Amino acid sequence: MTALVIGGSGFLGSELVRQAGSSGRAAVATYHSRTPEDPGGGWHRLDLRDARRIDAVLDRVTPRVVVNAGGGGADWAVTADGALRLAVATARRGVRLVHVSSDAVFSGAAVHYDETALPDPITPYGAAKAAAESAVRLLHPDSVVARTSLIIGDGDSAHERVVHELAAGTRDGALFTDDVRCPVHVTDLAAALWELAVSDVSGVFHLAGPDRVSRYALGVLVARRDGLDPALLPAGLRTDSGLPGALDVRLDGSASRRRLRTRLRGVREFLG
Numbered sequence: 001m002t003a004l005v006i007g008g009s010g011f012l013g014s015e016l017v018r019q020a021g022s023s024g025r026a027a028v029a030t031y032h033s034r035t036p037e038d039p040g041g042g043w044h045r046l047d048l049r050d051a052r053r054i055d056a057v058l059d060r061v062t063p064r065v066v067v068n069a070g071g072g073g074a075d076w077a078v079t080a081d082g083a084l085r086l087a088v089a090t091a092r093r094g095v096r097l098v099h100v101s102s103d104a105v106f107s108g109a110a111v112h113y114d115e116t117a118l119p120d121p122i123t124p125y126g127a128a129k130a131a132a133e134s135a136v137r138l139l140h141p142d143s144v145v146a147r148t149s150l151i152i153g154d155g156d157s158a159h160e161r162v163v164h165e166l167a168a169g170t171r172d173g174a175l176f177t178d179d180v181r182c183p184v185h186v187t188d189l190a191a192a193l194w195e196l197a198v199s200d201v202s203g204v205f206h207l208a209g210p211d212r213v214s215r216y217a218l219g220v221l222v223a224r225r226d227g228l229d230p231a232l233l234p235a236g237l238r239t240d241s242g243l244p245g246a247l248d249v250r251l252d253g254s255a256s257r258r259r260l261r262t263r264l265r266g267v268r269e270f271l272g
Helices: 011-023 051-061 081-093 124-139 158-168 186-197 215-225 254-259
Strands: 003-006 027-031 043-045 065-068 096-102 144-148 203-207
Touching (some): 003 011, 003 051, 011 027, 011 186, 043 051, 051 081, 065 081, 065 186, 081 124, 096 124, 096 186, 124 144, 144 186, 158 215, 186 203, 203 254
Parallel strands (some): 003 065, 027 043, 065 096, 096 144, 144 203
């Protein structure tokens, strides 16, 4: 089965590509703003704003499944409309689609969100991700929408880099004690996505860790693992910062975990 990873040069995408290679799975990937080190025959440049290019890549690769781990941030044309274009193109060809979404689709008003919760975003990024979910589920009913939270690695995620920069004094800002999420390790997340990709299930899945921690508590865990002094990390309150976004968003993935063989570790386990 040939798989196509959208956003293969990103943090999650590169782990998806790595796991595909180590397991002998036939996979190719796309990139846009971040060029891979060796963009050979297994890579295709793709702009999700270009429907004709999406068609061209799909026709050339002829994948059985597409995993959309692409970025785009709050750019509606990429994050929302791009997902719509991809859903249309894959559904037309009968290609399975696994779409990676985010806990940013929730406002935090309810705190706890299971797989049946309806999005209520309060940021442009969250709104774009929520629109993408709606498009995928409407236009490709057999697809998977996989919501996740903060993605952590072994020192190479954006969140971990922020901790090092704050500890070194090369970055302004603070880690918020009132901003709570359920981090997941990138290797666990990628493995769960591949499990879903090769299955025949559909619907919404929550792929987040079982531990809820504040961004400050997460930073302390990263600092201790990496031999940094946690006292160097500035703490603050998001409510005092004026920054938009949800405060406490806890993805309840208990229903998803019962359907998966892949174990999603808690942050205290993989950073402990």
